[in-house]
Amino acid sequence: xxxxxxxxxxxxxxxxxxxxxxxxxxxxxxxxxxxxxxxxxxxxxxxxxxxxxxxxxxxxxxxxxxxxxxxxxxxxxxxxxxxxxxxxxxxxxxxxxxxxxxxxxxxxxxxxxxxxxxxxxxxxxxxxxxxxxxxxxxxxxxxxxxxxxxxxxxxxxxxxxxxxxxxxxxxxxxxxxxxxxxxxxxxxxxxxxxxxxxxxxxxxxxxxxxxxxxxxxxxxxxxxxxxxxxxxxxxxxxxxxxxxxxxxxxxxxxxxxxxxxxxxxxxxxxxxxxxxxxxxxxxxxxxxxxxxxxxxxxxxxxxxxxxxxxxxxxxxxxxxxxxxxxxxxxxxxxxxxxxxxxxxxxxxxxxxxxxxxxxxxxxxxxxxxxxxxxxxxxxxxxxxxxxxxxxxxxxxxxxxxxxxx
Amino acid sequence: xxxxxxxxxxxxxxxxxxxxxxxxxxxxxxxxxxxxxxxxxxxxxxxxxxxxxxxxxxxxxxxxxxxxxxxxxxxxxxxxxxxxxxxxxxxxxxxxxxxxxxxxxxxxxxxx
Numbered sequence: 001x002x003x004x005x006x007x008x009x010x011x012x013x014x015x016x017x018x019x020x021x022x023x024x025x026x027x028x029x030x031x032x033x034x035x036x037x038x039x040x041x042x043x044x045x046x047x048x049x050x051x052x053x054x055x056x057x058x059x060x061x062x063x064x065x066x067x068x069x070x071x072x073x074x075x076x077x078x079x080x081x082x083x084x085x086x087x088x089x090x091x092x093x094x095x096x097x098x099x100x101x102x103x104x105x106x107x108x109x110x111x112x113x114x115x116x117x118x119x120x121x122x123x124x125x126x127x128x129x130x131x132x133x134x135x136x137x138x139x140x141x142x143x144x145x146x147x148x149x150x151x152x153x154x155x156x157x158x159x160x161x162x163x164x165x166x167x168x169x170x171x172x173x174x175x176x177x178x179x180x181x182x183x184x185x186x187x188x189x190x191x192x193x194x195x196x197x198x199x200x201x202x203x204x205x206x207x208x209x210x211x212x213x214x215x216x217x218x219x220x221x222x223x224x225x226x227x228x229x230x231x232x233x234x235x236x237x238x239x240x241x242x243x244x245x246x247x248x249x250x251x252x253x254x255x256x257x258x259x260x261x262x263x264x265x266x267x268x269x270x271x272x273x274x275x276x277x278x279x280x281x282x283x284x285x286x287x288x289x290x291x292x293x294x295x296x297x298x299x300x301x302x303x304x305x306x307x308x309x310x311x312x313x314x315x316x317x318x319x320x321x322x323x324x325x326x327x328x329x330x331x332x333x334x335x336x337x338x339x340x341x342x343x344x345x346x347x348x349x350x351x352x353x354x355x356x357x358x359x360x361x362x363x364x365x366x367x368x369x370x371x372x373x374x375x376x377x378x379x380x381x382x383x384x385x386x387x388x389x390x391x392x393x394x395x396x397x398x399x400x401x402x403x404x405x
Numbered sequence: 406x407x408x409x410x411x412x413x414x415x416x417x418x419x420x421x422x423x424x425x426x427x428x429x430x431x432x433x434x435x436x437x438x439x440x441x442x443x444x445x446x447x448x449x450x451x452x453x454x455x456x457x458x459x460x461x462x463x464x465x466x467x468x469x470x471x472x473x474x475x476x477x478x479x480x481x482x483x484x485x486x487x488x489x490x491x492x493x494x495x496x497x498x499x500x501x502x503x504x505x506x507x508x509x510x511x512x513x514x515x516x517x
Contacts, residue, residue, distance in 0.1 A: 190456040192449060251450050261452060298453040310452060 015212025038393020162272025170316020239266025
């Protein structure tokens with residue numbers, strides 16, 4: 001047990017927790033004012049639901065003793081046996097602290113999906129959806145990569161959750177956006193953001209919290225944490241600039257929403273690579289992420305699905321790029337516990353990364369589809385009644401309004 | 406008595422208010438309104454999606470003056486709000502039948 005590591009991880013865990021309210025503000029500002037509270041609620045409720053799942057059975061299924069590489073067993077149900085001594089995953093901090101750190105990741109992942117179904121999903125259906133999705137999609141994939149499952153054993157590198165969190169939620173978002181259908185008035189009415197300063201505040205909290213997310217994923221206050229901290233910053237800065245540059249060229253104006261969207265794209269892309277690549281590689285990963293995600297967001301309009309707040313374009317595409325880029329840029333010179341990527345003479349690593357990404361995409365795609373079908377049947381439809389959608393989530397789902405005039 | 410309704414650019418409000426105060430006009434009501442005339446709207450871009458915004462923010466000033474003052478006050482507003490560009494707004498002058506001061510019950514021009 002190391003008190004320095006423990007202190008660092010306590011703070012990192014709290015910082016990752018703050019990302020979920022940050023995401024709530026980020027999404028909240030992007031919707032119309034009649035949906036601001038309902039949208040914020042979709043993130044906040046994950047802090048409740050997933051915390052409970054985690055204690056009851058979630059941690060056990062994700063990090064319990066491995067069953068055939070696919071899932072953890074039920075021996076840690078109710079956190080039975082999770083102690084204040086160091087456990088199998090982190091040798092210098094209390095096992096319970098590792099459990100808490102991982103909980104924060106499990107909380108924000110379903111919350112990310114809410115951006116795709118914004119402004120039109122029933123709260124009851126959403127609640128059931130995140131419960132089932134966390135259980136049947138997040139926990140297994142988390143186990144595959146980090147809990148001693150088959151992808152981890154294969155050698156897939158995912159420093160802080162590119163595959164587990166971003167590809168996974170991005171694909172679920174795509175499925176959900178298609179299955180829920182477009183918002184009323186899509187293509188005719190304007191859905192412009194009602195409060196961009198709120199979105200920017202949320203992006204700031206996300207960026208700040210992300211240092212806990214990435215640096216904390218080293219699980220110790222050491223060299224790798226410093227590396228992950230630094231690569232997170234420079235990749236994100238680079239992505240801000242590249243998103244704006246491409247936007248400026250195509251659209252004629254650099255926008256503030258573009259700046260914070262670029263930041264998010266950069267944060268997502270560097271996540272799997274943060275502790276495995278050099279700062280210069282991180283800059284390249286960020287530069288590509290900003291431009292690529294902007295183009296992915298533009299493509300949405302042509303493809304015709306209503307991923308309201310661009311979860312697919314930012315998290316799906318950014319996460320996929322990050323996972324593959326880790327297979328290109330990873331270097332044993334910066335982290336001996338990692339691997340060399342394609343550009344450092346090991347093309348095999350790129351293949352492994354592609355397998356990891358592909359498995360996550362396929363599994364998330366199929367399971368999310370099935371879960372949404374079931375939720376729709378159980379709750380009598382995923383969507384709000386037409387009249388309720390016009391009135392907005394705030395009033396119809398929560399009997400509140402965000403703003404009085 | 407006449408009522409003057411002026412729709413102006415929000416940015417012109419300070420100048421108009423100062424000009425009216427300098428003329429001794431001692432009351433006015435303003436509201437934030439949206440609309441368009443020949444200026445039409447503008448385009449906003451969010452993550453690559455372009456929206457044409459038809460109604461743009463304006464300020465409406467309402468004040469009531471004695472009939473003889475209507476012409477010079479309207480002119481005063483026009484001069485202060487004039488930037489020479491499209492979208493500066495419009496001024497309407499309407500007849501007013503009666504004015505009551507609620508506190509005292511005074512009527513007519515003395516109540517303005």
